[in-house]
Every structure is written in C-alpha cells, then in structure tokens.
Amino acid sequence: MAGGTEFNRQKFKELILYLADKSGDDLGFGMTKLNKLLYFSDFEAYRRLGRSITGATYQKLEWGPAAREFLPLHEELLSDQRARVEARPRGRFWRKVTVSSGADTSAFSPDELQVINAIIQELRPYDATGSSDLSHHQSVGWNVVDYGETIPYETVVVSAELPDANVVEYFRRLEGVAG
Template structure:
C-alpha cells in the first residue's frame, strides 16, 4: 500500500466543517438524512481524488451495508451536537420514511477549503440531491471501493480511479498503486 502522502492525510477539522457545510446545503432535500449525508461526504472526497488528485478531508471511509461512510462521522456528529454547533432532528419525508437530519447551528468555516474543493462538494450535492437515499446507496454500490472490500474494511482512495477512466488523470504513483490494488482485490474475489 502507499506510504502516507501529505495530501492524503486526514484532517478532522476539515471533516467536521464539511459535515456542517453539507448539512447546511441539503436542508431543503426532503430525502436527506444520515444515510445520504454519509454518501455526500464519501462522494465528495472520492470525487476530489478523481478531479483534484487528492481528497478534501482524507477521512477513511468504510464499507457498510448501505454503502460507504466516513469512519469518523458518528463521533464528529456527536461532538458537533454536544458542543451546540448542530442538532439532530427526526423528520418524516412524506414518502413513508423518517430521516435523521443534522441541522447546523452555526455557519461552516469555509475558509478551511480551497475554492475547487467546495466546487467539487457542490457538484456532488447537485448530482445527488434529486435521488432518494436508496438510489444514492445503490449508486455507491457501483463504486469499485465498495465492491472490492469487505464489510467494515477501509476503502482505499486509490480505488477512486478504477471505475472512473474519464476522470482527471491520476499521478503515476496513484495509477500504479490503484492497478496493484485492483489486481489484489480481484484475486480475492476469484
């Protein structure tokens, strides 16, 4: 596996602020809730790897039954609520589902992000906002990272390129590591 590369390092403060940013942006999304928040965050980081060559937060995402989710989301969400920076609210969506929403109580600190990072996040939100949580989960299940790791395992960022040949050209190191990982995981599946 790749040695830790500075641009892949986890930044907990950025993840906390990204949680608030996304939660604020999706308040009008009647199908949003915990499941969809997980996917917005996952797709934001993995789309950034494809488009910018690095994740936004560097957070580890794991494979869960309903799709990938950042490992640190639950404790950070709880910290934001405990500190009065957000609150949780259960809300029926009118379609028979009850969603667990995170409602920001303050503005996110967007100065922590580069403009192109926020553009990627906004593109992800725009792409997914009309989809139900089930549809977004199904979309995430088509990602190589979700398909090639076992339940609870970390999804390597290098797998962001496996099913995205039309995206930004990865660095040679990431390309070769992604190919090696794909081969390794393909061997495990056979």
C-alpha cells in the same frame, strides 16, 4: 494518511456542516445521504485534485460507504451545539442533520468547494436509498472490499463500466500482434 491527505478533523466537521446547510431544502437529505455526500466529495476530490478533502477513512457498510470518523465527530458537533438532529417520519424513520451555525468555508480551497458543490447537485435527485444504490453501483472500491474494510481511494479511478465490444476487440488484436 488517506487519499493523499492527513486526516483533518476540523475540516471534516466543517464539511458535515457545509453539506447539511446546503442540503437543508433537500427532502431526501438525512443521515444516510449525508454519509454518501461526504464519501463522494472526498473520493471525487481525490479523482480530480489528486487528494481527498478531509483525509477521512471510508469503510464498506451495508448501506454504502461511511467514514470511520463520522460518528465521534458528528457527536462533537451536536455537543458543541453547532448541529442538531431532527427526527421526522418519512417512510421509515428518518433523521436529518441541521446546522445551528454555518460552516467555515475558509477551510476549503476554491477547487474543493467546486467539487463539493458539484456532488451536492449530482446527488440532489436521490433520497437515502437512491444515494446508497448509487454508491454501490459507482464505487468499484465498495464492491471489491469486505464489510468493515477500508475502501482505497485509488479505486475511484477504476471504472465500474465494462468496456464496449470495440475496445475489447482492439485489445485482442493488439494481443495477437504482440504474440
């Protein structure tokens, strides 16, 4: 169980389809960005709702977090002809997942859809490189584990920002009082 949720392979596949469908007009959308959308959706749901959407296990890879379950389930979607991959030149080689049949949105609660849609909008301005950079900067978990290791969902509640000087000074004063 990851993120307070038992892994749900069907829900994970529906999330891939939903994200690909909603990102169809996003010129920066490709395989890398899809992985970041999956990661941010699951981890933000854990932060907001206390549980992930899919229960997927995310690992640290060079280009950012990616679900261990992604490749086999992506292949299932391709073999079931529910999705296809378009290869297009755009800078470096770029692959985009497109949907043949829409996602079954009944797999998601209204709260989950709200989180997913917010993540889509938040990442819309970014291409693959930008979304990877964002995942490196915002994910404390990605920064504290080694390559190939699992990123704990609990790390989403830890801020990557340093506290401002006033907060540091406040706690130093408290420490002095507690002696």
